[in-house]
Amino acid sequence: MLCLLLPALSVEAQIFKRDPGDEIIQAEEEKLELPAAPKDENLLPFDPGFVTSLSFYVDSASLKVGDDRIVRYTLVIKSPSGAANATYEGLRCDTIERKVYAYGSPDGSWSAARNPQWQPLGKEIHRHTLFNDFFCPRTVVVGGVREAIRLLKSGGHPRIPPS
Numbered sequence: 001m002l003c004l005l006l007p008a009l010s011v012e013a014q015i016f017k018r019d020p021g022d023e024i025i026q027a028e029e030e031k032l033e034l035p036a037a038p039k040d041e042n043l044l045p046f047d048p049g050f051v052t053s054l055s056f057y058v059d060s061a062s063l064k065v066g067d068d069r070i071v072r073y074t075l076v077i078k079s080p081s082g083a084a085n086a087t088y089e090g091l092r093c094d095t096i097e098r099k100v101y102a103y104g105s106p107d108g109s110w111s112a113a114r115n116p117q118w119q120p121l122g123k124e125i126h127r128h129t130l131f132n133d134f135f136c137p138r139t140v141v142v143g144g145v146r147e148a149i150r151l152l153k154s155g156g157h158p159r160i161p162p163s
Contacts, residue, residue, distance in 0.1 A: 029070065032101055034110050035062035038074050038086055044152040046134065048126035053080050056126050058134075058152055062088065063145045069094065071135040071142060072101075075126075089127075093136035096121050133157055 038059035048056045055078045062074035071091045078084045086104030091097070097118040102110040121127055133156035135142050142148045151157055 028068070030066045030068045032072075034088055034102055035059070035064075035074055037108065038062065038076050038104075043076055044149065046126075046129065046152055047155070049129045050125050054078065058130070059086075060149050060152070063148050065142060065144050065148065069141045071148065073130075073135075073148075074104075075130075076104075077126075091127075091131055091135050092118060093131070093139050093141040096131070096136075096139060098122065098127055098131075 038057075039061070042059050042061040043057035044060050045055060045057050048054075057076040057078070059074035059076060062072070064072045066072065069092070071093070072089070073091075074086055074088050076084055076086045084104075087100050088102045088104075088110065090099045090101065092099075095118070098121055099116050099118050100113045101116050102112050105111050121131055134151045135148060137157040142151065
Protein backbone atom coordinates (compact mmCIF):
# COMPACT_ATOMS: atom_id res chain seq x y z
CA MET A 1 0.00 0.00 0.00
CA LEU A 2 1.32 3.40 -0.94
CA CYS A 3 1.10 5.84 1.93
CA LEU A 4 2.03 9.50 1.62
CA LEU A 5 1.78 12.04 4.41
CA LEU A 6 1.18 15.41 2.83
CA PRO A 7 2.24 18.78 4.10
CA ALA A 8 -0.01 21.66 3.12
CA LEU A 9 1.36 23.25 -0.01
CA SER A 10 -0.14 26.13 -1.88
CA VAL A 11 1.24 27.24 -5.23
CA GLU A 12 0.07 30.07 -7.44
CA ALA A 13 0.95 30.24 -11.10
CA GLN A 14 -0.43 31.82 -14.21
CA ILE A 15 -1.83 30.21 -17.30
CA PHE A 16 -2.43 31.51 -20.77
CA LYS A 17 -5.53 30.91 -22.86
CA ARG A 18 -6.56 31.87 -26.34
CA ASP A 19 -9.62 34.06 -26.74
CA PRO A 20 -12.02 33.63 -29.69
CA GLY A 21 -9.99 36.20 -31.66
CA ASP A 22 -6.94 33.92 -31.25
CA GLU A 23 -5.22 36.48 -29.06
CA ILE A 24 -3.37 35.06 -26.07
CA ILE A 25 -4.76 36.36 -22.80
CA GLN A 26 -3.46 35.76 -19.30
CA ALA A 27 -5.62 34.02 -16.70
CA GLU A 28 -4.98 33.01 -13.12
CA GLU A 29 -4.33 29.38 -12.29
CA GLU A 30 -6.17 28.25 -9.17
CA LYS A 31 -4.23 27.94 -5.93
CA LEU A 32 -2.92 24.42 -5.61
CA GLU A 33 -3.77 22.30 -2.62
CA LEU A 34 -2.09 18.92 -2.63
CA PRO A 35 -4.52 16.04 -2.19
CA ALA A 36 -4.50 13.46 0.55
CA ALA A 37 -2.16 10.53 0.17
CA PRO A 38 -3.33 8.01 -2.44
CA LYS A 39 -4.91 4.90 -0.95
CA ASP A 40 -5.12 1.57 -2.74
CA GLU A 41 -8.93 1.53 -2.53
CA ASN A 42 -9.09 4.82 -4.49
CA LEU A 43 -6.76 3.77 -7.31
CA LEU A 44 -8.43 3.39 -10.70
CA PRO A 45 -6.33 1.39 -13.19
CA PHE A 46 -5.99 2.46 -16.79
CA ASP A 47 -4.38 0.87 -19.81
CA PRO A 48 -1.49 3.08 -20.94
CA GLY A 49 -1.73 1.79 -24.50
CA PHE A 50 1.51 -0.20 -24.61
CA VAL A 51 2.75 -3.54 -23.32
CA THR A 52 4.52 -3.16 -19.99
CA SER A 53 4.90 -4.94 -16.69
CA LEU A 54 4.09 -1.70 -14.89
CA SER A 55 0.59 -0.88 -13.66
CA PHE A 56 -0.85 2.62 -14.05
CA TYR A 57 -3.47 4.22 -11.80
CA VAL A 58 -5.21 7.51 -11.11
CA ASP A 59 -6.18 8.23 -7.52
CA SER A 60 -9.90 9.00 -7.79
CA ALA A 61 -9.85 10.97 -4.52
CA SER A 62 -7.31 13.40 -5.98
CA LEU A 63 -9.15 14.18 -9.23
CA LYS A 64 -10.13 17.79 -9.72
CA VAL A 65 -11.44 19.67 -12.74
CA GLY A 66 -10.84 23.30 -11.83
CA ASP A 67 -12.65 26.44 -12.87
CA ASP A 68 -9.33 27.22 -14.58
CA ARG A 69 -10.09 24.21 -16.85
CA ILE A 70 -7.07 22.24 -15.61
CA VAL A 71 -7.53 18.56 -14.78
CA ARG A 72 -5.43 17.66 -11.71
CA TYR A 73 -4.80 14.13 -10.49
CA THR A 74 -2.36 11.85 -8.70
CA LEU A 75 -0.71 9.37 -11.05
CA VAL A 76 0.57 6.18 -9.43
CA ILE A 77 2.81 3.75 -11.30
CA LYS A 78 3.54 0.38 -9.69
CA SER A 79 6.10 -2.26 -10.59
CA PRO A 80 5.45 -6.01 -10.26
CA SER A 81 7.68 -6.02 -7.16
CA GLY A 82 5.35 -3.53 -5.46
CA ALA A 83 7.51 -0.42 -5.78
CA ALA A 84 5.39 2.65 -6.53
CA ASN A 85 5.94 6.16 -7.81
CA ALA A 86 3.38 8.91 -7.35
CA THR A 87 3.19 12.34 -8.94
CA TYR A 88 0.58 15.07 -8.62
CA GLU A 89 0.04 16.48 -12.10
CA GLY A 90 -2.15 18.72 -14.19
CA LEU A 91 -3.30 18.64 -17.80
CA ARG A 92 -4.33 21.76 -19.69
CA CYS A 93 -6.55 20.54 -22.51
CA ASP A 94 -6.77 23.67 -24.64
CA THR A 95 -3.00 23.98 -25.04
CA ILE A 96 -2.10 20.24 -24.88
CA GLU A 97 0.27 20.75 -21.96
CA ARG A 98 1.16 19.07 -18.69
CA LYS A 99 2.69 20.12 -15.40
CA VAL A 100 4.08 18.03 -12.54
CA TYR A 101 3.39 19.80 -9.26
CA ALA A 102 4.88 17.34 -6.76
CA TYR A 103 6.54 13.94 -6.40
CA GLY A 104 5.67 11.31 -3.83
CA SER A 105 8.55 10.29 -1.58
CA PRO A 106 9.15 6.85 -0.04
CA ASP A 107 8.77 8.35 3.44
CA GLY A 108 5.17 9.29 2.63
CA SER A 109 5.63 12.99 1.93
CA TRP A 110 5.33 15.14 -1.17
CA SER A 111 8.32 16.96 -2.62
CA ALA A 112 7.29 20.02 -4.57
CA ALA A 113 8.59 20.07 -8.13
CA ARG A 114 11.29 22.65 -8.62
CA ASN A 115 9.96 25.48 -10.71
CA PRO A 116 6.93 23.64 -12.14
CA GLN A 117 6.22 24.88 -15.66
CA TRP A 118 3.69 24.00 -18.33
CA GLN A 119 5.35 21.80 -20.93
CA PRO A 120 4.21 20.12 -24.13
CA LEU A 121 2.56 16.78 -23.44
CA GLY A 122 5.79 14.99 -24.34
CA LYS A 123 6.44 11.41 -25.42
CA GLU A 124 5.17 9.47 -22.39
CA ILE A 125 2.37 7.36 -23.81
CA HIS A 126 0.59 7.01 -20.48
CA ARG A 127 0.10 10.80 -20.33
CA HIS A 128 -1.17 10.82 -23.90
CA THR A 129 -3.63 8.09 -22.93
CA LEU A 130 -4.91 10.11 -19.96
CA PHE A 131 -5.14 13.22 -22.14
CA ASN A 132 -6.81 11.68 -25.20
CA ASP A 133 -8.98 8.92 -23.75
CA PHE A 134 -10.03 10.25 -20.36
CA PHE A 135 -9.47 13.91 -19.47
CA CYS A 136 -9.18 15.89 -22.72
CA PRO A 137 -10.83 14.02 -25.60
CA ARG A 138 -10.35 16.10 -28.75
CA THR A 139 -8.71 18.77 -26.53
CA VAL A 140 -11.98 19.47 -24.69
CA VAL A 141 -11.80 19.32 -20.91
CA VAL A 142 -13.84 16.52 -19.33
CA GLY A 143 -17.19 17.59 -17.86
CA GLY A 144 -16.17 17.15 -14.23
CA VAL A 145 -14.82 14.74 -11.66
CA ARG A 146 -17.78 12.34 -11.90
CA GLU A 147 -17.36 12.07 -15.66
CA ALA A 148 -13.59 11.56 -15.33
CA ILE A 149 -14.12 8.74 -12.82
CA ARG A 150 -16.81 7.17 -15.02
CA LEU A 151 -14.47 7.28 -18.02
CA LEU A 152 -11.61 5.70 -16.05
CA LYS A 153 -13.91 2.93 -14.82
CA SER A 154 -15.33 2.28 -18.29
CA GLY A 155 -12.00 2.33 -20.13
CA GLY A 156 -12.22 5.62 -22.00
CA HIS A 157 -14.37 8.20 -23.74
CA PRO A 158 -17.14 6.57 -25.80
CA ARG A 159 -16.44 8.79 -28.83
CA ILE A 160 -12.78 7.80 -28.95
CA PRO A 161 -12.25 4.52 -30.82
CA PRO A 162 -10.23 1.90 -28.88
CA SER A 163 -6.59 1.66 -29.95
